[in-house]
Amino acid sequence: MNKKDIGEFAEKLNEMFPDAKTELYYTNEFQLLIAILMSAQTTDKQVNIVNRNFFRFLIEPKDWVEMDIDYIKEFINSISFFNNKAENIKKTSLILKEKYNSKIPRTIEELITLPWVWIKTAKVFLAVIDDAPYIWVDTHVHRVLNRLWFVKTKTPLETDKKISTGFTKNNHALLHNTLVLFGRYICTARNPKCETCPFSWKCNYYKKIQK
Ligand code: SF4
Structure with missing residues (x-):
């Protein structure tokens, strides 16, 4: 596949995952930001196990x-890097309370001034909460885009830089929820489900493993 196919790819993913949304558990914007911060180097599943209890009083x-x-x-303590996190x-919460009146800022520039909040975190937060056109380039998304040769x-950092200039905002908006799910459940790291994948006929990775 090449870059001009990305629109078609995005549309197809939307058909496959029509109700795509983050799998992180949260009930308000503060909890979403905390859940994203906690999910670094940890699975959403593990973070959700902790937060379904923790968020009742946080x-x-x-x-x-x-x-x-x-x-x-x-x-x-079942979450990786729990001490640092x-x-x-805690520092981020204090700044939010004192500087932002407990509201979460809505720009990347403000968000990345918070401790432990990187550009990637800020983009994920804004994509989920405001439907902003940013793609969450985790290991799954990085793998899928490389396998399909986009x-x-x-x-993942290099991939993020490439797509920020190579893909249109419309592509980002269409892909930001669906691409993670496609990588997590179809184009998995081991044993991808190529036989049922609608992109196998155009996938260079698939052609390679067939040889
Ligand atoms: S054909 Fe296989 S490797 Fe290629 S995108 Fe589909 S699932 Fe991934």
Whole structure:
């Protein structure tokens, strides 16, 4: 596939995943940001297991600010890098409470001033909460776009840079929820479901593994 096929690819993914949305559990924008921060280097499934309990009493920034840090660490210790995450999310919560009146800023420039919030995190947050046209380039998305040869890159960061200039905003808007699900459930790292994949006839990776 080449770049001019991306629109067709995006439309097809929307047909395959018509109700696509993030799989992270949250009930408000603060919890969404926290869940995204917690999900770095951890599966959404593991984060959800923790947060379905944790979020019952962690509803706004002041809740995290007032909570004892050792208690937080103990509660989230099944999540990777839980020490760093607990401390940085506490700092972020304090800034949100004091500087932003407990609201979450809605620009990438403001979001990345918060501790532990990188450009990727900011884009994911804005894509989910405001339907902003940003694609969440995790390992799944990086793998899919390389297998289909939309990009030829070595890291998710490199892929993110390529698509930010190579794809249109409309492509980003169409793909930001569906591409993660396609990578997570169809074009998996091991044993991708090529036999049922609608893109196999155009997929260079598939052609390669057939030989
Ligand atoms: S054919 Fe296989 S490798 Fe290619 S995009 Fe589909 S699932 Fe992924």
